[in-house]
Amino acid sequence: MGKITIHCVRHAQGYHNLCEANHRLPDPDLTELGVQQCTTLSEQFPYHSKITDLVASPLRRTLYTCILSFPDEVARGLVITALPELQETSDLPCDTGSAREVLEKEFGSKVDFQRVQDGWNNKQGRWSPAAAAIEARARDARLFLRDLGSSGDEDRDREIVVVTHGGYLHYFTEDWEGNDKFTGTGWANTEWRSYQFVDQEGKDANASLKETPESRIRRVGHEHPLSEAEQRNLRSSAEEGWKESGFQKPADADQEAKL
Template sequence: MGKTTIHCVRHAQGYHNLNEANHQIHDPDLTTLGEQQCATLSQTFPYHSKVTHLVASPLRRTLYTCLLSFPAEVQAGLKVAALPELQETSDLPCDTGSEPSVLAAEFASGKFAGSVDLELVKEGWNNKQGRWSPAGSAIEARARDARIWLRNLAQSTGGDADIAVVTHGGYLHYFTEDWEGNEKFTGTGWANTEFRSYEFLSATDEAASLVETRESRERRKGTEKPLSADEQRELKAAAEREWRDSGFQSGSGAENAKL
């Protein structure tokens, strides 16, 4: 397998981020500030010339963050692949995606017509049941499936790939299996439009686990040495307890409503 880098990005500010009442908005759009954050990221992201694929959660805020943050790539013909496994963790309206037909209509015309690939977005992807539920085990399973899908995507093109993945703050802790600093913001250690870069642990690892690059850790001033597996488990358990006590957890899953 060649060198594959996954550039993980948290979405820009959405209307649900403004206050708790807005958590009842179904699949909210980006705020004006959110759009400005995307414009800033488009100017500061240093790897535009290397990006080979664009992938995003099918929620509207993540799709638009990807489209607005990587305009050169979109203009060059790269489509944003909408991957349901990347959707946010909770079952609140703000974290529940739109029907496939609604998304298809929205991206069939206008500025971004034809720029989003919805082939993987099937009926039921947004029902928040079964594999899509807010249960911790379900989130972990689809995070693993998303990593495997991305690794297979890279391998299908020879393994040399730089993939930009736009998703959600709470979900990113499950996706990267890194819980360091998860209390920095409300329910996440990721700021809006923050990006971090990762490589796969190996080409055969069953979990397709990721390892953050040294350059990425230095850029965000993370701990010099990655945390141990035991330390990560302790942080994960503490974060889920905090989310549950704060009312952002339903059942056994992390319900990160403010993300």
């Protein structure tokens, strides 16, 4: 089995990032600065020639970040897979995606929306802003990416770009370091980090990830991760802050049953 590397990217600045009032904007676009951030990421990202797959949350800001930050990959024919499991955590208008037909008209053949089915943006059941639901779909996303990375030539290394959201990335990577209760994330706009599966044999039912030593050294100066206890404490603090801010809601019994 070839090695699978996942390059996680937080989207560029959107209009909802400018002020709290803009959280009412539905599925907002990138700001002018956000577009510039994509250009900078494209210029600085060192692995363009190695990328085999592009995957993104179906929200407009993540799709545009992927298209603008990885233009060479798009130009050589890589179609972006829109994966609804990667959508942001809250049910605010800014974190609620547009209807599939609207997105298909806007993005055309650059994006494959086959996995975006009716109800993906209703923020109920498995799509709800409850911690258990977010955790479950983050696991589903990792499993999908592991299957994607192991498809085709089994001996071929796969390098997958995943463009998603700051709050969600903590669940996806299971890394809560740097999380800030006021911004909702420890990831900067267009920040990228590289990960590989803890179990390269594909037997881990959780499909947990670990940051590569090169990635961690690049951003924090060393490769030593936090302990499990430290991660649990950080997650507890982050989720409490999100609930206070309205970004996350407790699941009711009906929601739990649907997960």
